[in-house]
Amino acid sequence: MRNGFRLPGYGGGAVFLRSHAVPARTLGTEAPSLVFDVGLLSPDEYNQYLGRPVGDGFVERLATFFFHAAADFHPEQSLPVFTDETLGLAISARSSTDLRVELEFSLSEDADSDDSARDELNFETSRVVLAASAQSVCQLSGRASNHFDGEV
Numbered sequence: 436m437r438n439g440f441r442l443p444g445y446g447g448g449a450v451f452l453r454s455h456a457v458p459a460r461t462l463g464t465e466a467p468s469l470v471f472d473v474g475l476l477s478p479d480e481y482n483q484y485l486g487r488p489v490g491d492g493f494v495e496r497l498a499t500f501f502f503h504a505a506a507d508f509h510p511e512q513s514l515p516v517f518t519d520e521t522l523g524l525a526i527s528a529r530s531s532t533d534l535r536v537e538l539e540f541s542l543s544e545d546a547d548s549d550d551s552a553r554d555e556l557n558f559e560t561s562r563v564v565l566a567a568s569a570q571s572v573c574q575l576s577g578r579a580s581n582h583f584d585g586e587v
Contacts, residue, residue, distance in 0.1 A: 448558030
């Protein structure tokens, strides 16, 4: 079963995540693993990266990042960059208003390479969407979360 998530932005930008389990032999692990497909959509193109493993606590850390991006008055100043080195993803808050937050997504085209080119996407989204995303992204791990401990 695959679980999907979409973070929409103004102007046609969006980020898509889809989780699914792969057999242990696929990644050379002892047990099946959860991997993620990542889609970056701009008004001009759509790029998709399939079957990427993630670091421990990825979904929970991402939910916390979205929550703080929505709740902090100036997340571009207060919120550290979200990173997952295993996935090759970095997300930063670039600017904000009372109603919107501009996010920059940077994804390594080859997660196994340290010097890989990066695919970057930048768009604004509403604080309401970010707050809702903090809740809905948790479905990617098959668990529900309805609280945040305040730590980023």
